[in-house]
Amino acid sequence: MKKKLPARTVERLSEYRRTLINSLAEGKEYIFSHELAEMHNNTAVQVRRDIMLIGYSGVQRRGYRIKELIRAIGRVLDDPRGQNVAIVGVGHLGTAILHYLKGKRPSLHLKVLFDISEEKTGRELNGVPCYHIDELERVIQEMRIEIAILTVPMEVAKEMTEALVKAGVRGILNFTTVPLDVPEGVFLEEYDLITSLEKVAYFVR
Amino acid sequence: MKKKLPARTVERLSEYRRTLINSLAEGKEYIFSHELAEMHNNTAVQVRRDIMLIGYSGVQRRGYRIKELIRAIGRVLDDPRGQNVAIVGVGHLGTAILHYLKGKRPSLHLKVLFDISEEKTGRELNGVPCYHIDELERVIQEMRIEIAILTVPMEVAKEMTEALVKAGVRGILNFTTVPLDVPEGVFLEEYDLITSLEKVAYFVR
Numbered sequence: 001m002k003k004k005l006p007a008r009t010v011e012r013l014s015e016y017r018r019t020l021i022n023s024l025a026e027g028k029e030y031i032f033s034h035e036l037a038e039m040h041n042n043t044a045v046q047v048r049r050d051i052m053l054i055g056y057s058g059v060q061r062r063g064y065r066i067k068e069l070i071r072a073i074g075r076v077l078d079d080p081r082g083q084n085v086a087i088v089g090v091g092h093l094g095t096a097i098l099h100y101l102k103g104k105r106p107s108l109h110l111k112v113l114f115d116i117s118e119e120k121t122g123r124e125l126n127g128v129p130c131y132h133i134d135e136l137e138r139v140i141q142e143m144r145i146e147i148a149i150l151t152v153p154m155e156v157a158k159e160m161t162e163a164l165v166k167a168g169v170r171g172i173l174n175f176t177t178v179p180l181d182v183p184e185g186v187f188l189e190e191y192d193l194i195t196s197l198e199k200v201a202y203f204v205r
Numbered sequence: 206m207k208k209k210l211p212a213r214t215v216e217r218l219s220e221y222r223r224t225l226i227n228s229l230a231e232g233k234e235y236i237f238s239h240e241l242a243e244m245h246n247n248t249a250v251q252v253r254r255d256i257m258l259i260g261y262s263g264v265q266r267r268g269y270r271i272k273e274l275i276r277a278i279g280r281v282l283d284d285p286r287g288q289n290v291a292i293v294g295v296g297h298l299g300t301a302i303l304h305y306l307k308g309k310r311p312s313l314h315l316k317v318l319f320d321i322s323e324e325k326t327g328r329e330l331n332g333v334p335c336y337h338i339d340e341l342e343r344v345i346q347e348m349r350i351e352i353a354i355l356t357v358p359m360e361v362a363k364e365m366t367e368a369l370v371k372a373g374v375r376g377i378l379n380f381t382t383v384p385l386d387v388p389e390g391v392f393l394e395e396y397d398l399i400t401s402l403e404k405v406a407y408f409v410r
Contacts (some may be wrong), residue, residue: 108402194310195223200214205288
């Protein structure tokens with residue numbers, strides 16, 4: 001296996017790709033490193049270094065060819081076989097993510113949802129089947145889910161995490177406010193809106 | 206005005222406080238720097254340095270007194286007069302944030318919501334008044350809103366940002382997938398779920 005890139009580099013590549021996809025949609029064909037840098041509040045040197053790190057060297061007089069750069073980033077970020085994703089907890093946030101993710105990245109397959117509500121389970125929501133939490137372990141295994149997005153109420157966050165790890169999930173994106181413990185070999189990424197908001201609040205004073 | 210702390214330090218302080226509030230709720234009174242470090246995947250040295258940076262030195266044999274440390278972080282992160290916040294766009298994500306924020310941080314006052322839907326505007330949602338986007342400029346000024354959380358469809362993200370800046374908002378937390386341009390003096394924080402998810406996807410492979 002190839003050596004992993006640093007986490008911050010992976011984040012930046014993902015952010016560049018987002019910008020590149022938007023630029024392409026706006027009809028742009030080429031982009032300079034300093035343009036990408038400006039859109040991401042970093043330096044042209046940093047952008048060029050990140051792009052070199054993924055082994056792309058197709059820079060021309062008019063800058064990077066956007067289509068090719070998107071493909072080059074995809075070869076690093078995307079698993080060609082795809083990766084299966086579940087959303088655990090279909091409240092407001094789970095629903096927002098369900099709608100948001102649909103069709104966004106072809107290599108991330110949103111396969112299944114879990115909830116406890118009778119109105120949601122046993123049917124499809126926005127084209128994705130929703131199961132009762134009681135079936136979590138079996139369904140996660142059968143569907144070979146690698147990644148779980150956790151959007152359950154904080155009271156059950158720890159319990160759900162244990163169930164997900166037991167079922168064989170290898171990565172968890174935690175949107176609850178509960179800090180989670182996961183065993184070695186499970187990748188955990190946490191996001192708390194309050195932290196982003198407190199950061200804004202601090203810097204606008 | 207005091208010199209600002211680095212952005213990453215502010216993020217960590219916010220994260221520590223979240224953990225400390227949870228620990229306090231669980232009946233814990235004291236905490237060691239290495240315990241906090243372990244819960245946040247960093248080192249005890251980093252934790253102690255962050256806490257020293259905010260001028261807190263009340264560490265005892267049993268560790269930091271949690272209640273006092275929460276207060277010390279609050280003196281740095283919170284504006285004693287409070288800061289007013291608006292949510293612009295009350296779709297699934299806006300609604301999730303509305304419910305999530307309610308009562309979470311006493312110094313951040315969620316004062317107003319904006320939307321275009323007739324069902325939502327002209328009334329209170331979860332106790333917060335919702336106005337039509339057409340009234341954005343006037344209401345933002347009258348209510349002295351400093352911070353806007355942007356959860357509108359991507360097609361209108363740029364236009365809304367211009368309106369918010371014109372109305373005098375000083376910080377924007379952008380949850381749309383559109384990279385935004387703001388003038389000097391306006392603080393912009395962007396969050397894209399796809400980046401978090403792509404990071405998890407990359408590291409579980």
